[in-house]
Amino acid sequence: MTAKTGGLRAGLLALTVALMASTGIAHAEGELNIYNWGNYTSPEMIKKFEDKYKVKVTITDYDSNDTALAKVRQGGSGFDMVVPSQNYLPIWISEGLLLETDPGKMENAKNIAPEWANPDFDPGRKYSVPWAMGIVGVVVNTSAYQGDINTWGIIFNTPPELKGKVNVVPEMTDVIDAAVLYNGGKKCTGDREILKKVRDTLLKAKPDWVAMEYGTIEKMGSGDIMASSDWNGSAFRQRLANPKVKFGYPKEGYVNWSDNLVVLKDAKNVENAKLFQNFMMDPENAGMNSAFHRYANGIAGSEAFMPADMKDAPEIKIPDEFKSVGVPSQTCPPDVQALYTKIWTELQK
Known part of the structure; x- marks a missing residue:
C-alpha cells in the first residue's frame, strides 16, 4: 500500500465515522444504566435495543419520584437515565441534575405527538422524551x-x-x-x-x-x-x-400525568443514553413498551404496535x-x- 492510498483510506474511514455519528446511527457498544419505576419497562423492548446496538442495559427500580430524586441528589448514583414524572421534571432541571441532550432535535422527534412536542414542563423537549402517560x-x-x-x-x-x-x-x-x-x-x-x-x-x-x-x-x-x-x-x-x-x-x-425519559448530568454512557432516547421515539418501540406497562404514550403511530385490547380499554379511553x-x-x-x-x-x- 502506498502512502497516498493509505492516506485516502484513512480519510474515507474518518469521513464514514463522522457521517455515522452525525446521523445518529453510530454503532454503539458498552453499557447503559437506567433508573426507573418498577415493573414499568418491557423486557422485549430492552432486548431489541441491546441486540441492535450491542449495549448491555441494566435497570434498577425505584418506587416513587421522591425516592429517585433523593438518590440522584446524593451524587455518584452510577445511573445514566431516569424517568421522572412531569411535575417533578422542572425540579430536576432547576437543580442541574440533567444533561441537555436536545431530544426534540433527534431523528425520531418527528414522531412525538403534537400535543406533547412542546410541553410546559420541558419546552422544546431539550431534556426529555415521552415514556408513558x-x-x-x-x-x-x-x-x-x-x-x-x-x-x-x-x-x-x-x-x-x-x-x-x-x-x-x-x-x-x-x-x-x-x-x-x-x-x-x-x-x-x-x-x-x-x-x-x-x-x-x-x-x-x-x-x-x-x-x-x-x-x-x-x-x-x-x-x-x-x-x-x-x-x-x-x-x-x-x-x-x-x-x-x-x-x-x-x-x-x-x-x-406523564413520565419522561431523561439523561443524568453525570451519566457515564452519554452516547448510549442518547441512542436510547431516540430509540424510544420510534413508534414500534414505544408501542412495544406500552404493550407491557399498559399505559398510553406520547408517540404518534405507536398504537399500531399495541395489543388490540388497548384501543377501547376502559382504563385508557376516558x-x-x-x-x-x-x-x-x-x-x-x-x-x-x-x-x-x-x-x-x-x-x-
Whole structure:
C-alpha cells in the first residue's frame, strides 16, 4: 500500500465515522444504566435495543419520584437515565441534575405527538422524551363492593364493605392532590382552610386502610386487597388478572400525568443514553413498551404496535362524562410543596 492510498483510506474511514455519528446511527457498544419505576419497562423492548446496538442495559427500580430524586441528589448514583414524572421534571432541571441532550432535535422527534412536542414542563423537549402517560384514580374489586366507584370517597370515606381492605399507593403528591380535589380545592392550592380539611380527611381515613404500598398489580389481581388508589395502566393489568377489578374516574377530579425519559448530568454512557432516547421515539418501540406497562404514550403511530385490547380499554379511553374533571399534573410552588410535605409527614406517623 502506498502512502497516498493509505492516506485516502484513512480519510474515507474518518469521513464514514463522522457521517455515522452525525446521523445518529453510530454503532454503539458498552453499557447503559437506567433508573426507573418498577415493573414499568418491557423486557422485549430492552432486548431489541441491546441486540441492535450491542449495549448491555441494566435497570434498577425505584418506587416513587421522591425516592429517585433523593438518590440522584446524593451524587455518584452510577445511573445514566431516569424517568421522572412531569411535575417533578422542572425540579430536576432547576437543580442541574440533567444533561441537555436536545431530544426534540433527534431523528425520531418527528414522531412525538403534537400535543406533547412542546410541553410546559420541558419546552422544546431539550431534556426529555415521552415514556408513558396516565391518570390517578381508584381501583375496586366489584365482588366486594357494587356501589359507585367513580369517587375518591372509596379512599377517603371508605364504604363499610371495604373498610380494612383498602390500600393507598404512597406517592405523596398523588394522594394529597386527590384529597385536595375531594375537598373542593384546586391542585397546588395554598389555601390553608382547604389544606386543613385535607389533613383532617387523611388522618380520619387512614384507620380504614389496610396498607400504604406500591405492589397493587399482584395484590389486587389476587384479591388480597379489594380497593386502592392507583394508576390506570396498573388497573388495566389488574383487570387482566382478575376481571372483577374495575377502574374508577373520581367525579371530584383526577390528575393526568406523564413520565419522561431523561439523561443524568453525570451519566457515564452519554452516547448510549442518547441512542436510547431516540430509540424510544420510534413508534414500534414505544408501542412495544406500552404493550407491557399498559399505559398510553406520547408517540404518534405507536398504537399500531399495541395489543388490540388497548384501543377501547376502559382504563385508557376516558368516558365522556369524566373528561371535563381531569386536571394536568404540574409542579407546585416550593411553599405549597412544603405544606404538602408537612401533611404527608404527619400521615406517616
